[in-house]
Amino acid sequence: MRIFKVNWYPPANEALSRLFPDVELEIDAIPTDPAYRIARERSRAADALINCSATHLVPADIEDFEKVRIVVREGVGYDNLDLEGWGARGIPVCNVPDYGTTEVADHAIALMLALTRGTATFAESLRADPVGNWRFAAAPLIRRHKGATFGVVGLGRIGLAAARRAAAFDMKVVFYDPYLPNGTELSVGYERVTSLSKLMEISDIVSVHAPLNDETRGFVGRDAFAAAKPGLVLVNTARGPIVDLDALAVALREGRVAGAGLDVLPQEPADVAHPLIKAFIDKEPWTVGRLILTPHAAFYSPDAIRDMQRKAIEVIVAYVNEGRLTNCVNRQFLKTPAPIRRAS
Structure with a gap:
């Protein structure tokens, strides 16, 4: 079985060769053009395709990947895959939804704590002047977490x-998710609200964990920030375009939002010309201690990478060798529905 991996990143895949001796991996380096085309002579023989990138696109043109039977996004988000285009070819698209859950959740809490306990601000302040800045009140967003409201x-x-994790800090948890069935709040034990505006209105921290699609693009924007509770801190470890960066810049500058921790941005790497990013780089006073950026790193740990790479191949092997389809995200577009075989 030959699997073609594109947009890949380290570590290399020697361990995968030991785990899957019958699988031949062909790897293409990260392209500079997000709309690049893969040379047909390198893709004709592939039985499966893995896209490692969360942002770079792989087209579903009918002349490419002639033998491919399945496409896997090596990660959780799949907004950069042409679900309908692959489906029209009868090719299922799958993801790996369960490889880095703890890492991303930990990172979201870490961003919250870096702002609301001031750890990042203290470190930078002391780097500049370890004697004169030896002050416990240097960070502007310090607060007590017990009794505060964490909105998801x-x-x-x-x-x-x-x-x-937030509940373990004795925070009250509320959530907004219109796609979950009625009664979810009873099973998880958290309060549910029926609108994003209501969530913004009652939360001290709002952490974004939604997928990116047509409904969520720019979802956390001007109207949401207008409804924000004074002192709100926003955390985004999901997808950058979910948060309207222009609206966030205005809300932060005007003080309607107290702080933001962003692991993801609409453009990655960061657009240094964007007003919010430029203000962060220039250390404009309204960003100091109030804005933290990390480089789409929430998913990362060496263990998570190993799990992600292994699970992506397991999805392919299960389908190609057994006809067992797991984690399919384009079933509604499949021209010929893929078979479902359940383990006995």
């Missing part, structure tokens, strides 16, 4: 994991 946008695997 999207209570999936990662959102639920973040909620449980």
Whole structure:
């Protein structure tokens, strides 16, 4: 079986060769053009395709990947895959939804704590002047977490994991997720609200864990920030375009939002010309201690990478060798529905 991996990143895959001796991996480096085309002579023989990147696109043109039977996004988000295009070819698209749940949830809480306990601000302040800045009140967003309200946008695997961590800090957890069935609030034990505006209005922290799609693009924007509770801190470890960066810049500058921790941005790497990013780089006073950026790193740990790579191949092997389809995200677009075989 030949698997073609594109947009890959380290570590290399020697361990995968030992785990899957019958699988031949062909790896393409990260392209500079997000709309690049893969040379046909390198893709004709592939039985499966893995896209490692969360942002770079792989087209579903009919002339490419002639033998491919399944496409896997090596990660959770799949907004950069043409679900309908692959489906029209009868090719299922799958993801790996369960590899880095704890890492992303931990990172969301870490961003919250870096702002609301001031750890990042203290460190930078002391780097500049370890004597004169030896002050416990240097960070502007210090607060008590016990009794504060932690709002979750999207209570999936990662959102639920973040909620449980926040609850361990004795925070009250509320969530907004219109796609979960009625009664979910009873099973998880957290309060549910029926609108994003209500969540913003009652929360001290709002952590975004929704997928990116047409409904969520720019979802956390001007109207949401207008409804924000004074002192709100926003955390986004999901997808950058869910948060309207222009609206966030205005809300932060005007003080309607107290702080933000962003692991993801609409453009990655960061657009240094964007007003919010430029203000962060220039250390404009209204960003100091109030804005933290990390480089789409929430998913990362060496263990998570190993799990992600292994699980992506397991999905392919299960389908190609056994006809067992797991984690399919384009079933509604499949021209010929893929078979479902359940383990006995």
